[in-house]
Amino acid sequence: MSVRKREWTTPKGQKKSAWVADYTDQQGKRHLKTFKLKKEADAFAATASVEIREGTHVADSASVTVEKAGQFWLTSGEAAGLERSTINQRKRHLKFHIEPLIGQTLLSKLTVPAVRDFEDRLRWEGRSPAMIKKVLGSLGSILSDAQERGLTVRNPAREMRARRKGDKRHEGRHRARLRVGEDIPTREEIKALVGVLSGRWRPLLLVAIFAGLRSSELRGLRWQDVDLEGRTISVRQRADEFGEIGRPKSEAGERSIPVPPMVINALKEWKLGYSRPVIGRDEDRNPIREDAKPNHLIFANGNGKVESHANIVNRGLVPTMIAAGVTVDTGERDQEGKPILKAKYTGLHALRHFYASWLINRQADGGLGLPLKVVQERMGHSSITMTADTYGHLFPRGDDADELAAAEASLLGA
Template sequence: MSVRKREWTTPKGETKSAWVVDYFDTSGKRRLKTFPLGKKKQADQFAATASVEVRDGVHVADSASVTVEKAGALWIASGETAGLERSTINQRKSHLENHIVPLIGQVLLSKLTVPAVREFEDKMRQEGRSPAMAKKVLTSLGSILADAGERGLATRNPVRDIRGSRKGRERRSERRQKGRVEVGVDIPTRDEIKALVASLDDHWRPLLVTTIFTGMRSSEIRGLRWQDVDFKRGEIRVTQRADEFGEIGKPKSEAGIRTIPVPPLVINALKEHRLKQPNGTVLVFGNPEGEPRSHTNIINKGLIPAMIRAGVTVEGKAKYTGLHSLRHFYASWLINRKEDGGLGLPAKMVQERLGHASIVMTMDVYGHLFPRADDGREMADAANALLN
């Protein structure tokens, strides 16, 4: 590895000078990296960095590198080969084509540094991308670099470096911004659910009652099969889901495969619903063609009109406009004390019923709903039991 001054004469007779870093890469191939005459410091820095990278076997020369756009195309191809859902592939393509390529698509991976990524992030915000979108696109860029690293096309992942330094700060910021789900704001109250159930018509009652008392995700409800409903045992087994395109697949994680006990109210509604369907129907809540019903159809024609009929409104509009609000209610119903109309289940059972991959996820969202064991009455009882 050497840094030397090179002088040469152009075909026009002009004398040129530059600093050249002369070295051999990890494969033993000779490489020359040229810097302008006034950039001796940068040449020395490059030589020092390249020397360490070559020694560690991770160096990629600029001439052997690829552009961010090319690496992004390989990243998308990797996802398609791995069988990722169409919605995930479409999101990857959207991030690459609409946000990454226009701003840094032609930059070589070997030149993508932490300052370059910070500048890219700033440009996204300056051009009107929301903070949430900028964060998602940055995550995609990090995934592109990770994929390129596995292919030997990149030696570093500056997105990972940035995220590592921000991790604690971002987590605290997200907690402040997002907050916890609140009863009456994100979670329907008991009275609102009672009014909603009473307002359901025969067509939407089976689906919405099942959602309320199972907490199943929209994709799981839309992919539910009759063979997964056990009328005798009063249970529903979640084994598959329907994505936004109606394609059937496995739940998002192993934890999503679960068995949920359901009350007679749900079983009776499903029995009546089945009697109205033709023999051989596979999906419980399919459309007239037997295909998965769309999420938008359920919201706009089922949930929102039912909310309005029930009087669960704000300024004349449905107060809750997403099926996830019913999932939140189910979680609170599992958690609440029995004397308060709930089931009083421990956190681990709540996690299993909801199909969360981690207890941390359950506690982050619903931990504040669990009854405290140190309220005044229980503290007095414990003290009396200890001292008497």
């Protein structure tokens, strides 16, 4: 490895100079790499020398672009059998966020400062903080795949994240806590919601409220997964966004959940009434339904197929919220001058958050008062850390004034 100065004169007579790192890689191939400043060439020479000794050096001529590495990454995911929704998300991140900004950058030129600049450009172009975090995660995954293929030595996206985790300046940063009345429906709001539930949405939303099932789990629930006598619901499968049935995402997702009598009664009524596919019409055009079978989806659409998430939210949850008065003012007025209201909570996950809070709250406050480990199991979280990070702040504190006074009296015999 040598660093030397190169000088030349252009056809127009202008004198130029640059610094050249001249070296032979671990395969015995000679390379020349040009730099404007000597310190840049020296820094490269020092790093490349170590990489060559370790057999990990990748020259620019042997590198590929971020776009090409991204295509390899997609291929790896498909070969690994990742879900279609995951592959589609990867494609969106690559096509709309990564390729337009750094797609033609060679992996060998991708450094921590370059990734930081990419992050800044995402922010300047209006991507949300959540989207930026996801895209950087995808970039880190692309580089990890490229490392395994021998296309790059470093993963600057992961290096940047590791530095931030160890930087004390970021210790005060944390994810915003879920708040009752903002992210989690209150007891009064749930009472109002339950009070107006009717028709096909009544059993579905009651299961969402009092069993905490995810949308995919609700849409994949079968009659054989419900023990009406034992009053439990078992999660054994789910339906993805394309309506394809598969196993829960994690082993912890497979679980049995005890449910209150109201849920069981609603399911019994639904099973006797309208949960089965229509297979014909009688002389008066009334629907003839197929006899209930164990493998029938409980909350299927009219054709007996997987119901869409959008229908559940837009035709079930949102209208029910509005009917229950669980709304917020949009600040707009209709033609009669009346305020235009919208549903306060527009996602099924709000009901799942309520279920978690119901499990956690003290019995005196209308909850079940369950310990953290049981809450984790009921929610189907893969780790207790996930449960604690998301809902830990909802657990009752053990140092309330009244409890401290009682402990003091017990200790001192007062």
